[in-house]
Amino acid sequence: MAAIEAVDLVVRYGSTVAVDGLSLSVDPGEVVALLGPNGAGKTSTVESLEGYRRPAGGRVRVLGLDPRTDRVRLVPRIGVMLQRGGVYPAMTARQVLALFAAFYPDPEDPEELIARVGLRGVDRTPWRRLSGGEQQRLSLALALVGRPEVAFLDEPTAGVDPAGRIAIREVVRDLGAAGRSVLLTTHDLEEAERVAHRVVIVAGGKVVAVGTPTELMAAGSRSIRFGAPPGLDRAGLAEVMGAAVFEEQPGEYRVDAPADPAAVARLTAWLAEKNLPLADLRAGRHTLEDVFLQLTSGRSVAETDRERSRRR
Amino acid sequence: MTEAAPGAGMRTAFRPVVAQARAEVGMTLRRGDSLLLALGIPVLLLVFFSVVDVLPTGTRHPVDFLAPGILSLAVMSTAMVSLGIATGFERSYGVLKRLGTTPLGRPALLAAKTTAVLVVEVLQTAVLVPVAVGLGWRPGGDAGLAVAAALLGTVAFAGIGMLMAGTLRAEATLAGANGLYLVLLLLGGMVVPLAKLPGALRAVSRALPAAALSGALSGGLGTGHVVAHDWIVLAAWALGAPAAAALSFRWE
Numbered sequence: 001m002a003a004i005e006a007v008d009l010v011v012r013y014g015s016t017v018a019v020d021g022l023s024l025s026v027d028p029g030e031v032v033a034l035l036g037p038n039g040a041g042k043t044s045t046v047e048s049l050e051g052y053r054r055p056a057g058g059r060v061r062v063l064g065l066d067p068r069t070d071r072v073r074l075v076p077r078i079g080v081m082l083q084r085g086g087v088y089p090a091m092t093a094r095q096v097l098a099l100f101a102a103f104y105p106d107p108e109d110p111e112e113l114i115a116r117v118g119l120r121g122v123d124r125t126p127w128r129r130l131s132g133g134e135q136q137r138l139s140l141a142l143a144l145v146g147r148p149e150v151a152f153l154d155e156p157t158a159g160v161d162p163a164g165r166i167a168i169r170e171v172v173r174d175l176g177a178a179g180r181s182v183l184l185t186t187h188d189l190e191e192a193e194r195v196a197h198r199v200v201i202v203a204g205g206k207v208v209a210v211g212t213p214t215e216l217m218a219a220g221s222r223s224i225r226f227g228a229p230p231g232l233d234r235a236g237l238a239e240v241m242g243a244a245v246f247e248e249q250p251g252e253y254r255v256d257a258p259a260d261p262a263a264v265a266r267l268t269a270w271l272a273e274k275n276l277p278l279a280d281l282r283a284g285r286h287t288l289e290d291v292f293l294q295l296t297s298g299r300s301v302a303e304t305d306r307e308r309s310r311r312r
Numbered sequence: 313m314t315e316a317a318p319g320a321g322m323r324t325a326f327r328p329v330v331a332q333a334r335a336e337v338g339m340t341l342r343r344g345d346s347l348l349l350a351l352g353i354p355v356l357l358l359v360f361f362s363v364v365d366v367l368p369t370g371t372r373h374p375v376d377f378l379a380p381g382i383l384s385l386a387v388m389s390t391a392m393v394s395l396g397i398a399t400g401f402e403r404s405y406g407v408l409k410r411l412g413t414t415p416l417g418r419p420a421l422l423a424a425k426t427t428a429v430l431v432v433e434v435l436q437t438a439v440l441v442p443v444a445v446g447l448g449w450r451p452g453g454d455a456g457l458a459v460a461a462a463l464l465g466t467v468a469f470a471g472i473g474m475l476m477a478g479t480l481r482a483e484a485t486l487a488g489a490n491g492l493y494l495v496l497l498l499l500g501g502m503v504v505p506l507a508k509l510p511g512a513l514r515a516v517s518r519a520l521p522a523a524a525l526s527g528a529l530s531g532g533l534g535t536g537h538v539v540a541h542d543w544i545v546l547a548a549w550a551l552g553a554p555a556a557a558a559l560s561f562r563w564e
């Protein structure tokens with residue numbers, strides 16, 4: 001059974017559709033990043049799973065329970081980190097962790113948790129005087145104090161300094177390693193790549209791609225790009241490669257063949273035969289950023305490539 | 313955890329409420345503005361107008377009129393102003409939202425807030441009654457009636473405070489609760505006897521919970537008799553205000 005499941009989820013605010021038929025699932029022990037630009041429907045999705053929003057359509061289940069009707073049974077087993085706020089401004093990390101610990105049957109030790117998220121030095125400072133990054137770390141600690149089986153983290157590293165980011169990511173990865181499920185939202189690609197087993201890319205309230213970071217980056221690797229002297233015999237090369245060859249800019253070529261070693265070998269052999277120099281061979285691999293930008297702007301990698309070649 | 317110990321289950325069930333109530337009392341007593349409201353202003357008004365006999369109290373000693381009035385003020389300040397403002401800010405800080413996904417739950421949160429209000433009121437009484445007695449007040453009548461009236465008043469004022477906290481922006485609740493506090497202080501028979509108000513104003517104030525509470529407390533702690541009108545007004549507010557709050561409350 002999936003730990004977290006949304007099927008055809010629809011969330012509306014008045015006439016605005018925030019989430020438009022979104023489906024996703026998170027397995028036990030899996031860390032999944034919901035990646036997308038602002039306004040993509042990430043928070044609405046997470047808040048539906050947390051039971052804050054009533055879906056206008058579709059179905060959400062967490063640990064097999066309905067977040068709204070089974071709230072009392074569900075909340076002891078989940079941990080929530082809101083996008084912002086959520087803590088009494090006058091309370092210190094110690095006080096608020098001790099308070100929240102009293103809500104759960106088998107809580108974590110607040111002292112140990114303070115050390116784990118790196119708040120040792122400021123554990124007696126009121127929330128309102130903590131830096132943005134320290135507040136985020138305390139929010140994370142509060143999400144974990146009840147030893148949740150499932151954690152929802154809405155932009156856990158937003159506004160956090162680099163050291164804090166590293167600390168938070170480590171805590172998140174440990175959760176997955178300990179068999180807990182994590183659904184986090186982010187618009188930071190690097191973060192998704194570093195902490196998530198799987199990435200769900202959303203735009204306009206819909207899922208536009210799902211996969212491991214590696215799979216997503218490989219999705220665009222249906223071409224080989226290389227630099228060589230301008231004016232190559234493209235027809236000849238196309239015959240050898242068994243694929244179309246484009247000169248995207250003078251001296252920059254694209255072969256629409258799968259970027260496997262055999263194809264690369266045929267290309268280099270052909271160039272060697274003709275005694276041509278080879279500059280900067282790139283076997284397809286897009287960065288996650290390429291994939292993300294193309295997907296979230298509503299066009300596939302292939303479409304963008306076609307447009308690029310048409311323009312030339 | 314010692315599962316076998318008798319009462320362990322009960323203690324576990326009440327642990328969240330007790331922890332939350334303690335946190336609520338602690339925050340109230342550590343905030344300067346709420347201490348001023350809970351104790352500073354009531355003590356100041358009680359002492360000043362008991363010693364400086366300028367109010368048209370109609371009693372031989374001003375403290376005989378003032379003591380029940382100031383006790384009513386104490387109830388109003390804690391149940392309506394302090395509770396309303398604190399809850400309004402908790403809502404705007406997202407604290408109420410965040411508590412919504414803990415096992416505390418809304419009924420337990422309300423129970424904790426109620427407990428905290430009652431604890432602060434007991435502390436206020438423990439300070440104000442000795443001060444009033446020191447100023448020459450001799451309470452009589454029926455303490456049971458006074459407690460019943462204070463409880464009804466607490467529910468009514470808490471309902472008004474929560475109604476504001478759940479519907480207005482925090483800053484508007486802050487301004488509104490303080491403004492209402494001043495109006496009800498003047499119209500509520502707490503420092504100025506209702507008899508001194510002009511006819512139309514008196515009619516309005518007799519329909520408000522402040523005058524009903526001060527009337528009931530002064531009756532209960534004086535002659536030992538509370539007029540039916542005061543009970544009816546208090547009961548109506550104690551039912552209506554929390555119901556309105558419950559129906560309109562926005563947690564985010």
